[in-house]
Amino acid sequence: MTFLGVVDSITSVFRKSPFATGGSLTAGLLALGVISDLGGAGQFMCQQSWFRPVCSVLHLQGVASPAEQKMWDSAAKGQTCDGYRTYIATYADGEFASQATARLTAARRIESETFLAPQDFVLPVAHRADLTPYPTEAAARAAALASAESYARDTTCAGYASGEFRLKGVRVEADGWTCRSYRGGTICGFDQGKAVCTVSARTISVAEDCSVR
Incomplete structure (x- = not known):
């Protein structure tokens, strides 16, 4: 922008300023002072709210x-x-x-903590028949499964119950059953079972907060 253009821009603002009665000559002198920063005039003028728009347009004195x-x-x-x-x-x-x-x-x-959708982890497990007889084979198998699930929760799946994981559930699927009569009842065990550990993994998300409080 030419010097005259600068003067015109400043004059339009100057007419609304506290010095409006001084005429265009004063505006021109102010323009010269702002551009050359004579005696710190530029810095002073650009700090005035009514003059800041000119400094902004011309990007003077570091004004945005x-x-x-x-x-x-x-x-x-x-x-x-x-x-x-x-x-x-x-x-x-x-x-x-x-x-x-x-x-x-x-x-x-x-930091915010969330848990992912549960997943199943399968581990081998076996259960020896205990010596408590049950009236039927079905009852003996049910008791063996319950005992195996308790063991799996406390031991086999225990590694998924802390730290970065949450143990959501445990079930045992048995195969290779062995049942026999014992003291007037039936006892059962299995040697080809699997423990299904239902696990949810923890994730930590980190966000930044730059808000002013």
């Missing part, structure tokens, strides 16, 4: 351009870390770079 101001306003309103990073990446030496950096530095880490 309209595009930069729009991006900063959006970042400050959203208060997201990504918004501040985008601003810094675009305007590394921008007017609000130090503020954006400070908010990123002060960001809080927020």
Whole structure:
């Protein structure tokens, strides 16, 4: 922009300023002072709210351009870390770079815990017949399965009950049954069973919070 163009831009703002009665000559002198920063005039004028639009359009004294101001306003309103990073990446030496950096530095880490959908893990298990007789073979098998499931929960599947996992359920599927008569009843065991451990794995997600409190 030419010097006369600068003067015209400043004059349009100047007419609304506290110095409006001084005429265009004063506006021209102010323009010269702002551009050359004589006696710190540029810095002083660009700090005035009524003159800031001119400094913004001409990008004087480090005042944000309209595009930069729009991006900063959006970042400050959203208060997201990504918004501040985008601003810094675009305007590394921008007017609000130090503020954006400070908010990123002060960001809080927020951790949230969730568990994935349960999955089945299959492990081998066997159960020797205990010496408690039951009136029927069905009752003896049911008792053997219940005992095997208790064992699987406490031992076979126990590794999935803590840390990064949650044990949601245990069931035993038996094969290779051996049943026999004992003391007027029936006892049963099996040697080809499998313990099905239903497990949900824990995941930790981390988010950043750059909001101002």
